[in-house]
Amino acid sequence: xxxxxxxxxxxEVPEISEGIVTVEGVAREPGSRTKIGVSSSDRDVDPVxxxxxxxxxxxxxxxxxxxxxKIDIIAYDPDPARYVVNALAPAEISRVVVDESNQAMExxxxxxxxxxxxxxxxxxxxxxxxxxxxxxxxxxxxKYGEALRAGYRSLLDVVGVSDVGADTLFQAGYGSADALxxxxxxxxxxxxxxxxxxxxxxxxxxxxxxxxxxxAMRREEDGGSEDEAQAE
Numbered sequence: 001x002x003x004x005x006x007x008x009x010x011x012e013v014p015e016i017s018e019g020i021v022t023v024e025g026v027a028r029e030p031g032s033r034t035k036i037g038v039s040s041s042d043r044d045v046d047p048v049x050x051x052x053x054x055x056x057x058x059x060x061x062x063x064x065x066x067x068x069x070k071i072d073i074i075a076y077d078p079d080p081a082r083y084v085v086n087a088l089a090p091a092e093i094s095r096v097v098v099d100e101s102n103q104a105m106e107x108x109x110x111x112x113x114x115x116x117x118x119x120x121x122x123x124x125x126x127x128x129x130x131x132x133x134x135x136x137x138x139x140x141x142x143k144y145g146e147a148l149r150a151g152y153r154s155l156l157d158v159v160g161v162s163d164v165g166a167d168t169l170f171q172a173g174y175g176s177a178d179a180l181x182x183x184x185x186x187x188x189x190x191x192x193x194x195x196x197x198x199x200x201x202x203x204x205x206x207x208x209x210x211x212x213x214x215x216a217m218r219r220e221e222d223g224g225s226e227d228e229a230q231a232e
Contacts, residue, residue, distance in 0.1 A: 010023075012053070025131050084132050114140045
């Protein structure tokens with residue numbers, strides 16, 4: 001039980017039992033690894049340092065009780081994005097894209113940091129997600145760049161979207177035809193050069209573009225299936 005970890009730290013860390021340091025959350029895969037988020041009500045007390053102890057004595061005492069289970073002590077932050085960045089340590093994060101409506105984050109890391117951020121069999125990102133309560137999708141900078149370029153190209157393919165219009169939409173957060181199709185008239189009408197009528201047209205054109213693209217992909221798949229059948 002994750003509460004077992006909290007109880008062990010309370011025994012080893014006086015600042016927790018005194019109420020100065022608070023355990024904000026625990027995410028655990030028993031026998032393997034734990035992430036514990038901690039905060040402090042006293043600016044002069046570092047919550048992570050208090051839990052680690054002199055030369056790691058306090059955390060090592062807990063690790064010994066757990067027969068070697070790895071423990072990551074994370075500094076809690078009321079800003080969800082910063083908390084996620086802390087939870088993914090030691091990987092260095094380049095950028096975080098927050099989707100508050102879906103409680104999800106897209107975390108961008110340097111290509112060489114990708115495996116470190118994800119962890120062995122996805123354990124690091126999985127535990128960070130459990131600890132913070134946010135869905136986390138980790139991408140390398142190269143893959144993220146490709147996705148941005150593909151999204152921008154799809155915007156240009158929508159009828160009625162010019163180069164200038166695509167720049168305006170992209171900078172406003174509508175980075176693809178899919179995002180444009182899901183927008184509302186009120187959202188688009190506040191952007192420069194777009195009134196209610198143009199907003200309706202753009203949304204309609206984007207939805208039609210997606211329908212045509214889906215239909216083309218379906219025909220391509222059907223054609224491939226027929227070719228395979230004839231080959232057999």
